[in-house]
Amino acid sequence: MIELIGTLAGEITGEARLIVDIAMFFGLLVIVAMALNFQYGNAGVPNMGCAVQVIVGAFTVSAITMRLAFWIVESAGIKLLPYASDFDWVYNNQINVHILVNPYLKEHPMIAISLLLFSMAVALVLGALIGWLMSLPAIKLRATYLMIVLITMADTSQIFGRNMPQISGGTLGVFIPNVFAWYPGDRGVITAVITLAIGLVAFFIFRTMLNSPYGRLMRAIRENEVTVASVGKNVVGIRRNILVFASGITALAGVLNAFYFSFVVEANYQRAWWTYWPWLMLILGGPGNNAGTFLGCALVVAMRRIIIYYKWIFDQYFFFPISYFEDILLGTLLIVVMIFRPSGLIPEKLLYIPGVPYGRLVREEVRVDWRKAPRARAAGEKPRWMFWRR
Amino acid sequence: MRTENVKKYFGKFAAVDGVSLSLKEGGIYLLVGPNGCGKTTLVNCLSGIFKPEEGRIYYRGKDITGWEMYKIARLGLVRTFQIASPFLRLTTLENMLVALPDNAGENIFLSLFKPSWLESEISAVRRAAELLRILGLRHVWAMPAKTLSGGELKLLEIGRALMSGGETILLDEPVGSIDPKLCHQIFSHIIRLRDELGITFLVIEHRLEVAAQYADWVFAMDRGKIICEGTAEEVFEDPRVVTSYLGE
Numbered sequence: 001m002i003e004l005i006g007t008l009a010g011e012i013t014g015e016a017r018l019i020v021d022i023a024m025f026f027g028l029l030v031i032v033a034m035a036l037n038f039q040y041g042n043a044g045v046p047n048m049g050c051a052v053q054v055i056v057g058a059f060t061v062s063a064i065t066m067r068l069a070f071w072i073v074e075s076a077g078i079k080l081l082p083y084a085s086d087f088d089w090v091y092n093n094q095i096n097v098h099i100l101v102n103p104y105l106k107e108h109p110m111i112a113i114s115l116l117l118f119s120m121a122v123a124l125v126l127g128a129l130i131g132w133l134m135s136l137p138a139i140k141l142r143a144t145y146l147m148i149v150l151i152t153m154a155d156t157s158q159i160f161g162r163n164m165p166q167i168s169g170g171t172l173g174v175f176i177p178n179v180f181a182w183y184p185g186d187r188g189v190i191t192a193v194i195t196l197a198i199g200l201v202a203f204f205i206f207r208t209m210l211n212s213p214y215g216r217l218m219r220a221i222r223e224n225e226v227t228v229a230s231v232g233k234n235v236v237g238i239r240r241n242i243l244v245f246a247s248g249i250t251a252l253a254g255v256l257n258a259f260y261f262s263f264v265v266e267a268n269y270q271r272a273w274w275t276y277w278p279w280l281m282l283i284l285g286g287p288g289n290n291a292g293t294f295l296g297c298a299l300v301v302a303m304r305r306i307i308i309y310y311k312w313i314f315d316q317y318f319f320f321p322i323s324y325f326e327d328i329l330l331g332t333l334l335i336v337v338m339i340f341r342p343s344g345l346i347p348e349k350l351l352y353i354p355g356v357p358y359g360r361l362v363r364e365e366v367r368v369d370w371r372k373a374p375r376a377r378a379a380g381e382k383p384r385w386m387f388w389r390r
Numbered sequence: 391m392r393t394e395n396v397k398k399y400f401g402k403f404a405a406v407d408g409v410s411l412s413l414k415e416g417g418i419y420l421l422v423g424p425n426g427c428g429k430t431t432l433v434n435c436l437s438g439i440f441k442p443e444e445g446r447i448y449y450r451g452k453d454i455t456g457w458e459m460y461k462i463a464r465l466g467l468v469r470t471f472q473i474a475s476p477f478l479r480l481t482t483l484e485n486m487l488v489a490l491p492d493n494a495g496e497n498i499f500l501s502l503f504k505p506s507w508l509e510s511e512i513s514a515v516r517r518a519a520e521l522l523r524i525l526g527l528r529h530v531w532a533m534p535a536k537t538l539s540g541g542e543l544k545l546l547e548i549g550r551a552l553m554s555g556g557e558t559i560l561l562d563e564p565v566g567s568i569d570p571k572l573c574h575q576i577f578s579h580i581i582r583l584r585d586e587l588g589i590t591f592l593v594i595e596h597r598l599e600v601a602a603q604y605a606d607w608v609f610a611m612d613r614g615k616i617i618c619e620g621t622a623e624e625v626f627e628d629p630r631v632v633t634s635y636l637g638e
């Protein structure tokens with residue numbers, strides 16, 4: 001059994017494990033924190049519910065991808081133990097996944113990779129959907145109330161997971177198929193690499209959007225939403241789009257986290273982990289610029305991982321178990337940052353959209369007729385090619 | 391634009407108490423009245439910040455009472471704020487650019503493809519730059535709005551309203567803290583806009599020596615009511631206006 005479970009040929013240990021760990025968590029949390037920076041740092045949408053979207057990503061894997069994998073394996077003629085009832089779903093899970101499904105995935109890398117891509121696509125859609133659902137009651141509220149509503153939603157979704165074993169095995173959790181079973185080396189390494197790659201792609205997407213008139217509009221909403229509305233922009237709609245888009249991206253972190261541990265349990269998705277820590281990273285690094293988010297994320301992740309990894313050293317110097325120190329650390333850091341660097345380590349710079357020669361355009365002496373303003377459109381009427389807008 | 395008996399209460403206090411007025415296209419209307427008589431509140435009702443408790447507001451034949459602000463603005467009824475409310479951490483130029491309607495790059499998906507919005511952005515910058523030149527703000531184009539002076543902020547308010555392509559523009563004390571020379575320049579631009587584009591203006595202004603000579607029609611307001619309307623001479627000779635507003 002042990003040999004069967006251990007698909008981690010050439011497992012890495014020691015310091016290398018720490019580095020992979022840091023890389024992995026940096027990748028995961030930087031996705032969440034960048035999405036937060038997109039929402040809060042730029043558009044002023046205080047998404048205190050990003051844990052919800054991460055949970056949705058994880059639950060996508062445990063509830064949907066797993067069933068798809070089971071179905072594929074069964075179609076291939078392998079007999080699985082029953083898994084329909086709540087009880088079977090949890091108690092036969094280990095044998096189904098480790099002994100029956102994973103070896104199959106090891107033989108069929110293409111199927112395994114498809115499962116990974118499938119999970120990410122579904123999580124993207126479901127994450128966006130949950131973002132949209134969250135926006136329904138919440139988006140019209142002012143910042144503070146919006147925050148409170150979103151925090152509660154994170155807890156609610158955890159409670160769903162705890163009490164519906166069909167989703168993620170309730171309090172016990174479930175193992176999920178190892179989509180990297182075909183990879184000869186350490187699963188942690190490949191997951192970390194893929195996570196960092198996805199983080200990089202997300203970074204470029206966010207950056208492109210922020211360096212565009214849309215990003216400028218977002219910052220304008222952050223500065224003064226009434227003024228934005230007064231020139232005819234649908235602030236509520238724009239904020240909703242932002243929440244929906246960022247939620248989809250955040251859900252990817254949940255998927256990757258699930259595959260990293262090959263295990264999903266509701267208790268791993270507390271709001272402290274997936275909401276407060278990313279927020280701390282954002283505030284520490286400086287909201288409004290991605291460089292700050294990166295720095296904040298790297299600092300916090302490295303610090304936490306090192307504390308956990310060298311727990312035994314720290315434990316000698318503290319009179320309480322070091323694991324409790326984490327929460328104290330979170331609070332202390334937040335207070336220190338708020339007092340000494342309220343705008344973060346890297347404050348937001350005035351951002352001009354790169355590639356548009358603003359200075360030259362402003363200075364050139366070309367007389368244009370600024371009054372050729374497009375005639376205001378009737379409300380609700382949209383330009384043909386922008387049917388999806390607002 | 392036409393209003394019928396618009397009333398807005400704050401608690402029991404009627405800040406706007408049954409205002410009916412109608413503006414014809416292509417006119418410059420002046421709204422005067424003592425401090426606290428409800429001028430700004432009226433503008434807030436017209437532009438959709440407040441929903442009036444009573445009465446109807448029509449714009450271009452549509453009943454816009456209680457519409458959301460952005461929808462009213464998209465119909466072409468835009469306003470400026472008495473207390474300048476710019477985007478403080480955006481530069482002057484960006485403040486102007488945000489106001490432009492239908493900027494292709496402000497689409498969440500198109501924003502990812504720079505070629506799709508670069509053209510419109512460049513023409514937007516040209517237009518904004520020209521407006522800034524007219525308003526005498528071009529030298530501060532790259533400064534964040536929070537560093538502008540009070541008068542410059544008021545100019546920026548006007549610029550933003552013009553940039554948004556409104557066809558009826560409600561200016562709430564547009565030249566409140568602007569030097570006389572620039573005031574006259576701005577009003578001459580307003581006149582040109584009226585003549586060339588048929589834009590309608592409703593201007594709230596206390597500085598009558600500047601504003602009165604440009605107004606086609608004047609409304610005088612006191613304690614939430616329109617007490618008198620007419621040409622500038624008529625209104626400022628009316629005894630009620632004199633006692634309530636101009637003093638003995």
Ligand SMILES: Nc1ncnc2c1ncn2[C@@H]1O[C@H](COP(=O)(O)OP(=O)(O)OP(=O)(O)O)[C@@H](O)[C@H]1O
Binds near residue numbers: 405425472
């Ligand atoms: N949001 C509000 N809540 C309560 N009372 C208000 C509110 N806004 C305005 N008021 C009251 O309504 C009255 C009219 O205010 P308003 O701002 O319309 O005056 P105004 O005519 O614009 O004056 P000014 O010339 O000084 O700008 C004032 O007495 C004010 O106290």
Ligand SMILES: [Mg+2]
Binds near residue numbers: 429430431472562
């Ligand atoms: Mg006022």
